[in-house]
Amino acid sequence: MPLPADFADLEPYADWALATEPERYARRLASSMADMQAFYDAAFLRLEDAIAYCDKFPLDSLPDDAVTLMHLMQSLVMVSFPVEVWKQARVPDSGAAYLDVIAEPVVG
Amino acid sequence: MPHFAKPAEGSWTAHYPALGTAPIDYNDSIDPAYYEKERVAVFRRSWLNVGRTERIPRTGNYFTKELVFAGTSVVVVRGPDAKVRAFYNICRHRGNKLVWNDFPNEETSGTCRQFTCKYHAWRYDLTGKLTFVQQEGEFFDLDKADYGLKEVACEVWEGFIFINLDPQQTLEEYLGPMVRGIAGYPFHEMTEVYSYRAEIGSNWKLFIDAFAEFYHAPVLHQKQAVKEEADKLIGFGFEALHYELDGPHSMVSSWGGMAPPKDINMVKPIERVLRSGLFGPWDPPDIEGLDALPPSVNPAQSRSWGIDSFVIYPNFMLLVWAPGWYLTYHYWPTAVNKHVFEASLYFVPPRNARERLAQELAAVTFKEYALQDGNTLEATQTMIASRAVTEFPLCDQEILLRHLHKVTHDRVKEYENAAAR
Numbered sequence: 364m365p366l367p368a369d370f371a372d373l374e375p376y377a378d379w380a381l382a383t384e385p386e387r388y389a390r391r392l393a394s395s396m397a398d399m400q401a402f403y404d405a406a407f408l409r410l411e412d413a414i415a416y417c418d419k420f421p422l423d424s425l426p427d428d429a430v431t432l433m434h435l436m437q438s439l440v441m442v443s444f445p446v447e448v449w450k451q452a453r454v455p456d457s458g459a460a461y462l463d464v465i466a467e468p469v470v471g
Numbered sequence: 472m473p474h475f476a477k478p479a480e481g482s483w484t485a486h487y488p489a490l491g492t493a494p495i496d497y498n499d500s501i502d503p504a505y506y507e508k509e510r511v512a513v514f515r516r517s518w519l520n521v522g523r524t525e526r527i528p529r530t531g532n533y534f535t536k537e538l539v540f541a542g543t544s545v546v547v548v549r550g551p552d553a554k555v556r557a558f559y560n561i562c563r564h565r566g567n568k569l570v571w572n573d574f575p576n577e578e579t580s581g582t583c584r585q586f587t588c589k590y591h592a593w594r595y596d597l598t599g600k601l602t603f604v605q606q607e608g609e610f611f612d613l614d615k616a617d618y619g620l621k622e623v624a625c626e627v628w629e630g631f632i633f634i635n636l637d638p639q640q641t642l643e644e645y646l647g648p649m650v651r652g653i654a655g656y657p658f659h660e661m662t663e664v665y666s667y668r669a670e671i672g673s674n675w676k677l678f679i680d681a682f683a684e685f686y687h688a689p690v691l692h693q694k695q696a697v698k699e700e701a702d703k704l705i706g707f708g709f710e711a712l713h714y715e716l717d718g719p720h721s722m723v724s725s726w727g728g729m730a731p732p733k734d735i736n737m738v739k740p741i742e743r744v745l746r747s748g749l750f751g752p753w754d755p756p757d758i759e760g761l762d763a764l765p766p767s768v769n770p771a772q773s774r775s776w777g778i779d780s781f782v783i784y785p786n787f788m789l790l791v792w793a794p795g796w797y798l799t800y801h802y803w804p805t806a807v808n809k810h811v812f813e814a815s816l817y818f819v820p821p822r823n824a825r826e827r828l829a830q831e832l833a834a835v836t837f838k839e840y841a842l843q844d845g846n847t848l849e850a851t852q853t854m855i856a857s858r859a860v861t862e863f864p865l866c867d868q869e870i871l872l873r874h875l876h877k878v879t880h881d882r883v884k885e886y887e888n889a890a891a892r
Binding site: 410414443455467470 | 740
């Protein structure tokens with residue numbers, strides 16, 4: 364599903380629109396810092412606009428394009444630690460530790 | 472010079488003199504023989520939380536729980552009378568595991584009108600009664616009333632479901648006044664759940680140790696704050712507002728100035744926009760019950776209160792956060808040096824995208840921290856097991872650890888003494 368027309372500038376990053384945490388986390392681990400930085404820079408600028416757009420609708424009945432936008436912004440949250448803090452995809456000092464999501468609310 | 476007042480005895484630890492102040496012997500976390508005793512003396516006889524009633528809101532909703540420490544499995548189900556019951560997950564005919572999907576050792580959940588064994592189709596209703604036997608006439612003097620599912624003690628407190636394989640007292644008695652003093656907190660409003668699971672290569676007590684003290688926080692997690700803030704936190708160290716022990720249970724109450732922060736520049740850019748972070752969304756949800764808190768929450772009645780962390784013995788932790796959400800941890804031992812760790816974050820359901828993303832950031836941040844915490848444990852386990860060093864000094868801010876190991880030691884000792892008689 365495409366992004367809302369007002370968010371055409373984020374189309375190059377549309378493949379970050381991932382519905383679940385395991386998908387978003389796997390994408391983060393598989394991405395370079397350059398890719399995450401580019402996505403972060405573009406999406407962070409539009410975060411407030413995205414919230415304003417989605418908040419025109421009830422959260423439990425978002426139109427499809429708003430769902431896509433929400434999934435994109437959830438990925439922005441996912442890459443925020445690597446970009447703002449870690450400067451790497453993995454959590455430092457986390458070695459082989461893992462923590463799987465076994466239940467989560469999914470938007471859409 | 473302490474930043475927060477301590478008890479008249481001079482320290483929290485001295486306030487509970489039975490604890491002593493000597494270094495702690497961590498043989499209890501590496502000795503396989505000790506673990507064997509712990510499985511019976513602690514885990515079979517304690518009330519164990521297996522989740523929330525919201526997970527099985529309607530008649531026929533059920534979930535299974537693998538209890539590796541007891542080599543068994545239970546099924547927890549909501550009956551037609553709305554009562555929550557627990558049964559050993561075993562068919563009375565020839566012992567097949569009753570409820571499972573594809574892999575018998577994996578937990579499952581769902582909804583059903585009755586339980587039907589996959590093997591010979593014996594059927595049980597939701598209260599455990601045997602209702603159907605395939606080719607019943609082939610059996611000899613079989614009275615179905617004698618072959619209901621074997622029930623496990625199961626009680627509910629404030630929406631938390633507890634089971635006990637060998638109860639020594641009622642759940643209310645077991646929980647005691649301190650834990651019961653949390654009653655009334657609006658847990659039932661917080662139904663937006665994020666759950667996590669990991670297998671951890673350490674004794675179950677070592678992970679409780681890690682989460683029952685905040686002394687490590689400014690050090691292990693220093694990279695998570697912006698640099699100036701991290702330097703300030705490490706210089707300040709950690710002191711709790713209050714500690715309390717009650718029977719086998721304990722709690723630490725801590726300040727928390729990050730929700731919202733005093734200075735917006737202390738936090739990362741995305742936290743500034745989403746108004747959320749490790750301490751949860753900064754703006755409290757619009758529900759009843761957060762203004763006047765129950766007596767056991769924020770017991771010091773401090774204005775800088777941020778979080779209360781309860782250890783509900785043996786393996787359940789409940790964390791109540793000032794901005795109005797809560798977190799649970801469970802540690803399920805699977806061997807002396809292994810356990811399954813579960814964590815769940817509970818929020819009031821978000822009303823809009825802004826609240827939803829604030830919760831998303833809190834959940835993502837939780838995982839970043841927990842991965843650091845989890846990873847130190849396997850290394851700790853390995854080194855303790857080397858027996859190069861066997862005794863470890865615990866400071867006053869680690870009183871809950873001292874208590875956890877002492878309570879466990881006392882229960883194992885009592886079990887040994889009873890066995891010797």
